[in-house]
Amino acid sequence: MVKRIIVILVCFFMMYGCAIKPVTGERGLMLVSEEQELRIGGQAAHSLNWSFGGEYRDAELEDYLGRIVNRIWSISERPHLPVSFHIQNTSMPNAFALPGYVAITRGLLVELDNEAQFAAIIGHEIGHVMARHSAGSISLGILQRAGLGMGGVGLSDDRGADVLMALGSVGSSRLLLRYTYSQELEADRRGVIYSAKLGYEPYETVTAWQRLEIAVGRYLKREGKGSWNGGFLRDIFSTHLVGEERDESIMSMIDELPPYLLHGDGKFSPFFLSVTGGLRDVNNAYLVFDDAERAFEENNYQGAAELLNQAIKINPEQAPFYFLRGRISLTMQSYDEANDDFNLALSLDNAYQPAFYALGVSEYKKDNISYALEYLKQSLSLYPRHPGSLYLSGLCYHAINRPDDALEYFVKFTGIVRKHHDVYGLIGMDYEKTGRISQAVKAYNAQINVEPNNRMGLYARQRLSVLRGYRR
Numbered sequence: 001m002v003k004r005i006i007v008i009l010v011c012f013f014m015m016y017g018c019a020i021k022p023v024t025g026e027r028g029l030m031l032v033s034e035e036q037e038l039r040i041g042g043q044a045a046h047s048l049n050w051s052f053g054g055e056y057r058d059a060e061l062e063d064y065l066g067r068i069v070n071r072i073w074s075i076s077e078r079p080h081l082p083v084s085f086h087i088q089n090t091s092m093p094n095a096f097a098l099p100g101y102v103a104i105t106r107g108l109l110v111e112l113d114n115e116a117q118f119a120a121i122i123g124h125e126i127g128h129v130m131a132r133h134s135a136g137s138i139s140l141g142i143l144q145r146a147g148l149g150m151g152g153v154g155l156s157d158d159r160g161a162d163v164l165m166a167l168g169s170v171g172s173s174r175l176l177l178r179y180t181y182s183q184e185l186e187a188d189r190r191g192v193i194y195s196a197k198l199g200y201e202p203y204e205t206v207t208a209w210q211r212l213e214i215a216v217g218r219y220l221k222r223e224g225k226g227s228w229n230g231g232f233l234r235d236i237f238s239t240h241l242v243g244e245e246r247d248e249s250i251m252s253m254i255d256e257l258p259p260y261l262l263h264g265d266g267k268f269s270p271f272f273l274s275v276t277g278g279l280r281d282v283n284n285a286y287l288v289f290d291d292a293e294r295a296f297e298e299n300n301y302q303g304a305a306e307l308l309n310q311a312i313k314i315n316p317e318q319a320p321f322y323f324l325r326g327r328i329s330l331t332m333q334s335y336d337e338a339n340d341d342f343n344l345a346l347s348l349d350n351a352y353q354p355a356f357y358a359l360g361v362s363e364y365k366k367d368n369i370s371y372a373l374e375y376l377k378q379s380l381s382l383y384p385r386h387p388g389s390l391y392l393s394g395l396c397y398h399a400i401n402r403p404d405d406a407l408e409y410f411v412k413f414t415g416i417v418r419k420h421h422d423v424y425g426l427i428g429m430d431y432e433k434t435g436r437i438s439q440a441v442k443a444y445n446a447q448i449n450v451e452p453n454n455r456m457g458l459y460a461r462q463r464l465s466v467l468r469g470y471r472r
Contacts, residue, residue, distance in 0.1 A: 127190025
């Protein structure tokens with residue numbers, strides 16, 4: 001029966017779910033409209049922004065690079081789409097583009113030597129958007145879920161403040177899609193074409209990808225991973241051509257270009273290096289900060305604090321430095337000291353969402369529920385689908401016996417994190433409080449399906465035995 005349904009769905013989608021691809025002109029599976037594509041990109045942008053450290057604040061640099069991005073976008077296949085450019089404040093070397101959102105990380109930008117290399121990397125990412133590769137992958141996912149159902153994310157049963165903090169990033173990095181080998185080739189070709197059309201030296205595309213590979217290797221070595229095998233970067237780059245294979249492929253694409261004219265030397269290296277010079281100086285402080293983060297993750301709090309002080313001495317103007325120092329104090333249950341550092345972070349960047357969330361966690365641990373809710377409201381205004389802020393808001397309203405408000409946030413949370421050790425039991429409790437027994441029974445059953453043997457699972461079993469026969 002299931003196979004028959006899948007066959008029917010496949011036939012339906014093949015008949016009614018095809019569209020013309022804007023780059024190749026070919027027909028292909030496409031269940032996502034351009035309007036939906038933009039909406040999905042907008043929703044994902046918040047998560048990806050904070051998954052990659054938030055924005056690096058340098059208005060002059062962002063304006064300079066943004067003008068290059070806009071020029072590439074203007075000659076692309078879908079120039080009518082809106083676009084914004086961002087520098088992501090992480091040492092991980094990467095770049096990505098969604099409909100309406102183009103970004104490069106600090107960790108990759110410091111490795112590039114000129115505008116042509118930047119244009120090559122960004123042109124490749126824009127090529128993915130113009131070819132609707134993300135929309136095609138989403139369409140395939142819709143088809144798969146229609147027949148196979150959906151999975152979820154599991155979290156540990158620890159109730160500490162560190163677990164509440166960890167909820168801040170659940171699932172966000174999963175939003176980056178892995179492209180197929182052929183899609184990577186197509187994006188490479190678009191990047192080469194865009195560069196040549198704008199008068200950049202297309203041969204710098206080869207150098208750009210070589211520098212990316214070197215940057216990834218250097219980053220992994222610093223992280224103690226040693227190779228591309230395993231982890232997030234492997235997942236992102238697993239379908240990318242690497243080494244001589246990519247070099248030869250790009251050279252062939254350049255050979256196929258129609259005649260093109262370089263503007264100047266086609267590279268503009270001196271000005272590029274001048275404008276990115278400040279970023280390179282700041283990056284030296286972040287290399288120390290990265291060591292502090294690793295020490296923190298290894299529970300070496302004293303070592304992390306010492307490294308943070310070094311990073312702050314190099315550059316005292318970076319909000320993430322004080323945020324991490326606050327996290328150390330929060331872990332040690334020194335809540336007032338933690339709050340001082342979180343507020344210091346906000347004094348440097350008043351839109352630094354992690355600090356608002358951390359203040360919410362700290363106030364919740366101090367039982368200052370009204371203050372916690374105020375900070376969480378500000379966190380959600382910057383990142384509306386932030387899992388941790390949604391869950392903790394639900395906990396706050398649950399604690400002050402406002403079940404309808406608690407349910408609003410818990411239900412939103414389960415729309416993002418589908419498996420969680422306690423949330424369905426909490427939902428069951430709040431449904432009971434509001435007299436919705438049938439919904440409570442469903443929630444308790446969900447709790448047992450997710451986590452039957454923890455304290456909440458045992459509570460759900462007990463409530464189901466009481467509620468049997470009283471459903472309405």
